[in-house]
Amino acid sequence: MKYQPVIGLEVHVQLKTDTKIFCGCSTQFGAEPNSQTCPVCLGLPGALPVLNKKVVEFAIKAGLSTNCSITPRSIFARKNYFYPDLPKGYQISQFEDPICQHGWLDIKVEGQEPKKIGITRIHMEEDAGKLVHGELSGSGDGSGVDLNRACTPLLEVVSEPDLRTSDEAVSYLKQLHGIVTWLGICDGNMEEGSFRCDANVSVMPIGSEKLGTRAEIKNVNSFKFVKQAIEYEIQRQIDLIEDGGTVIQETRLFDPNSGKTRSMRSKEEAHDYRYFPDPDLVPLVINQEWVERSRQELPELPDKRQQRFIDELGLPLYDAEVLNGSRVLADYFEAGVAAHGNAKLVANWVMGEITRALNDSGTSIEFSPVTPSQLAELLKLVDKGTISGKIAKTVFDEMWKSGKTPGAIVEEHGLVQVSDCSAIEGIIDEIMAANAGQVEEFRGGKEKVFGFFVGQVMKASKGKANPSVVNELLINKLKG
Numbered sequence: 123m124k125y126q127p128v129i130g131l132e133v134h135v136q137l138k139t140d141t142k143i144f145c146g147c148s149t150q151f152g153a154e155p156n157s158q159t160c161p162v163c164l165g166l167p168g169a170l171p172v173l174n175k176k177v178v179e180f181a182i183k184a185g186l187s188t189n190c191s192i193t194p195r196s197i198f199a200r201k202n203y204f205y206p207d208l209p210k211g212y213q214i215s216q217f218e219d220p221i222c223q224h225g226w227l228d229i230k231v232e233g234q235e236p237k238k239i240g241i242t243r244i245h246m247e248e249d250a251g252k253l254v255h256g257e258l259s260g261s262g263d264g265s266g267v268d269l270n271r272a273c274t275p276l277l278e279v280v281s282e283p284d285l286r287t288s289d290e291a292v293s294y295l296k297q298l299h300g301i302v303t304w305l306g307i308c309d310g311n312m313e314e315g316s317f318r319c320d321a322n323v324s325v326m327p328i329g330s331e332k333l334g335t336r337a338e339i340k341n342v343n344s345f346k347f348v349k350q351a352i353e354y355e356i357q358r359q360i361d362l363i364e365d366g367g368t369v370i371q372e373t374r375l376f377d378p379n380s381g382k383t384r385s386m387r388s389k390e391e392a393h394d395y396r397y398f399p400d401p402d403l404v405p406l407v408i409n410q411e412w413v414e415r416s417r418q419e420l421p422e423l424p425d426k427r428q429q430r431f432i433d434e435l436g437l438p439l440y441d442a443e444v445l446n447g448s449r450v451l452a453d454y455f456e457a458g459v460a461a462h463g464n465a466k467l468v469a470n471w472v473m474g475e476i477t478r479a480l481n482d483s484g485t486s487i488e489f490s491p492v493t494p495s496q497l498a499e500l501l502k503l504v505d506k507g508t509i510s511g512k513i514a515k516t517v518f519d520e521m522w523k524s525g526k527t528p529g530a531i532v533e534e535h536g537l538v539q540v541s542d543c544s545a546i547e548g549i550i551d552e553i554m555a556a557n558a559g560q561v562e563e564f565r566g567g568k569e570k571v572f573g574f575f576v577g578q579v580m581k582a583s584k585g586k587a588n589p590s591v592v593n594e595l596l597i598n599k600l601k602g
């Protein structure tokens with residue numbers, strides 16, 4: 123029998139606000155344990171939560187960018203469960219009437235038509251604290267709780283079960299990751315857990331209408347692991363059914379070392395969260411003006427910008443995709459185009475030399491020592507014939523290292539291209555005299571030797587001879 127996998131994703135997006143969702147404590151990562159806490163996020167009796175407006179603004183932007191409708195009156199609910207990292211004994215979340223609903227994203231998988239993936243809902247909630255096991259500062263070995271993360275704002279983005287393969291799931295995740303980082307509402311750091319994902323996976327016989335029993339894989343924190351975890355889980359369920367077994371509803375954990383998922387808890391052990399509206403928080407009313415104001419503030423999203431690079435700047439799809447890898451990269455490229463004018467040439471340099479230099483030095487584009495206008499200045503020197511394309515790469519390396527302008531470097535190192543015919547002719551004469559045998563070969567019809575002569579002339583001129591002048595003069599001289 124053949125099986126159809128069905129996948130839905132729940133993504134937790136940690137919002138990049140300065141302060142927590144219901145109190146004024148800092149959200150800075152990596153501080154001394156419990157140094158960023160107050161009565162509200164410690165859950166002390168009598169402390170009252172106050173909603174951070176920035177969180178609502180970020181949620182609206184996320185919703186508008188994923189084609190959701192914004193709920194005019196949304197409600198916070200208490201999700202009740204006991205765990206030591208949750209001081210109040212409940213998490214403030216949204217249950218009925220979440221802030222964003224009924225959205226979708228278009229995903230593209232190589233070799234497939236674009237596909238619409240439904241987004242059921244996006245809701246706001248607070249994160250829990252973190253348990254720390256091992257050596258604790260000042261109190262020896264043991265387990266402790268760090269509540270710095272408690273009450274930091276999250277969005278949970280829940281997809282419809284529209285995904286069918288691990289590749290589709292990764293494409294959806296990358297698209298969502300691109301949007302939230304592009305909007306500047308999340309730093310997107312998956313290793314630190316700022317963007318993490320639960321995957322619901324089931325399989326059903328092809329042609330069946332009834333969904334199979336699903337397993338939920340918790341907290342997968344890289345695109346690669348999501349792919350591995352889903353593929354492993356699909357195969358595990360198919361093997362189980364083929365062997366006459368039944369898939370049970372359960373929560374599973376993915377182990378990156380073995381590439382396998384293992385059971386964490388079954389449905390019987392699942393929590394009954396006893397959701398109810400939080401009496402400490404009034405319903406959140408968002409009027410149409412607020413929504414429209416947020417819509418005006420949205421940046422051009424990666425999808426649209428990519429298309430514009432193709433339509434207006436004439437770039438191939440590949441270039442447009444690479445340059446839209448991040449918002450800062452796309453900004454850098456566009457600033458370069460504005461200063462120079464030739465989009466394809468600037469694209470080649472950004473994807474070539476700049477990317478290579480960034481990789482070599484382990485820096486990211488926002489810290490590039492060569493600014494877009496300096497890059498444009500360098501390319502203009504090539505346009506004017508002041509330096510050759512080859513020398514431009516040398517000048518670029520020097521710009522990267524020293525931070526000097528291309529003009530200054532060219533002058534300092536005497537790199538101006540030689541286009542003067544008599545100077546180049548002199549070099550050619552010397553080389554022909556020193557290589558009489560090759561001259562004979564060329565004249566005897568062995569035209570391949572031409573490249574040898576070009577190489578020799580360029581070498582003798584230390585790369586400064588204008589290649590097109592060299593070519594022209596050489597042909598004339600060799601043909602004698």
Ligand SMILES: [Zn+2]
Nearest residue numbers: 145147160163
């Ligand atoms: Zn606090």
